Amino acid sequence: MKKIITAHWKTTVLTNISCGWTQLPLYRNKPSKPFVDLYRVKEMPPKKKARVSKRNTGSGKDDDREPVSPALKKRKAATSGGKTDESSASSGSPQYSRWLMKSEPESRFENGIDVKFGIKDLKALPDQTSCWDGVRNYQARNFMRQMKEGQLAFFYHSNCKEPGIAGLMKVVKEAYVDHTQFDRKDVHYDATSKPDDPKWSMVDVQYQRMMKRFLPLSELKKHHLQHRAKGGPLKDMALFTRARLSVQPLNTEEFDFILSLEDKEPL
Numbered sequence: 001m002k003k004i005i006t007a008h009w010k011t012t013v014l015t016n017i018s019c020g021w022t023q024l025p026l027y028r029n030k031p032s033k034p035f036v037d038l039y040r041v042k043e044m045p046p047k048k049k050a051r052v053s054k055r056n057t058g059s060g061k062d063d064d065r066e067p068v069s070p071a072l073k074k075r076k077a078a079t080s081g082g083k084t085d086e087s088s089a090s091s092g093s094p095q096y097s098r099w100l101m102k103s104e105p106e107s108r109f110e111n112g113i114d115v116k117f118g119i120k121d122l123k124a125l126p127d128q129t130s131c132w133d134g135v136r137n138y139q140a141r142n143f144m145r146q147m148k149e150g151q152l153a154f155f156y157h158s159n160c161k162e163p164g165i166a167g168l169m170k171v172v173k174e175a176y177v178d179h180t181q182f183d184r185k186d187v188h189y190d191a192t193s194k195p196d197d198p199k200w201s202m203v204d205v206q207y208q209r210m211m212k213r214f215l216p217l218s219e220l221k222k223h224h225l226q227h228r229a230k231g232g233p234l235k236d237m238a239l240f241t242r243a244r245l246s247v248q249p250l251n252t253e254e255f256d257f258i259l260s261l262e263d264k265e266p267l
Contacts, residue, residue: 095146096249099153100239101132101169101205106160110187119155119166119210128207129172133180134188136200140247144203145175153205154250154258156239164216165258173204212262220258222267233257 105118115134122130135141147153148171155167178200180186181193193199220239227235233253238245250258 094249096143096251097148097151098250098252098255099143099147099151099171100156100165100248100250101153102156102158102246102248104159105157105166108159113187115187118157119169119207122155122169122205123207125207129204131173131178131202131204133178133202135178135202135247136188136190137246140245141199141201143247143249145201146249147171147174147203149174152208152255154255158246162214162216164214164218164220165211166214167210168208169205170208171203172206175201175203178202213266215258215261219261219267223257223261 103117103119104115105120107114107116109115117130122128132144135144151171153169153171154165155169157163157166177198178188180188181190181198181200182195183189188200190199217239220234220237223232224234224237224240226232233251234240234257237250237254238248242248
């Protein structure tokens with residue numbers, strides 16, 4: 001309870017300064033102005049500053065808007081913040097030399113155009129070479145910008161009856177401007193991208209060979225689950241931690257393990 005001491009009849013009052021009591025002199029005569037009562041009050045501690053959250057509030061935007069897993073957050077080559085991440089991968093990000101790239105081997109029409117492109121289509125082209133255009137995701141684009149000539153990539157069949165790894169291809173031209181972003185007739189046209197400031201890049205790839213046997217997603221997933229439970233190279237594979245990203249990095253252990261599966265019986 002607060003204790004009130006009026007100053008016109010008391011000569012001193014006790015007050016608390018830094019948790020110690022001391023005496024302060026008071027007026028003997030009644031002040032001409034209205035008197036303000038003095039209260040016996042302890043000194044209040046300073047207010048704490050509000051904490052600033054270090055949590056990244058940006059959300060990633062993948063090809064099909066799937067959530068970001070904690071595993072890939074530790075190894076992804078570029079931060080994902082929807083369409084705010086328009087720069088290439090930062091210099092401090094991991095640099096990869098092996099890749100997995102997805103394409104659709106079965107016919108699917110979009111705006112009247114068949115977007116089908118399987119490994120056999122790549123093999124049938126002159127020099128067995130094609131540009132890898134149409135990537136419209138910033139993280140996938142940044143991965144392509146990391147690619148160096150001569151690096152290998154698995155050709156992955158997606159959005160089909162049996163998805164999986166069909167063959168191998170090689171990067172033969174490093175990232176350059178994807179012309180389809182400016183083509184109004186192309187399904188990958190982007191009205192927000194300008195020729196003097198293009199958003200999207202592509203690389204050229206060349207067919208190398210078919211896998212000795214097709215490696216289906218179902219088999220790869222079994223290995224992933226085993227490795228996640230007991231340890232192994234596929235425990236954090238982006239194919240399962242960032243499943244819908246169309247261009248994915250592979251570390252050396254992941255790539256070598258997958259390559260070894262073609263000589264083994266299916267799990």
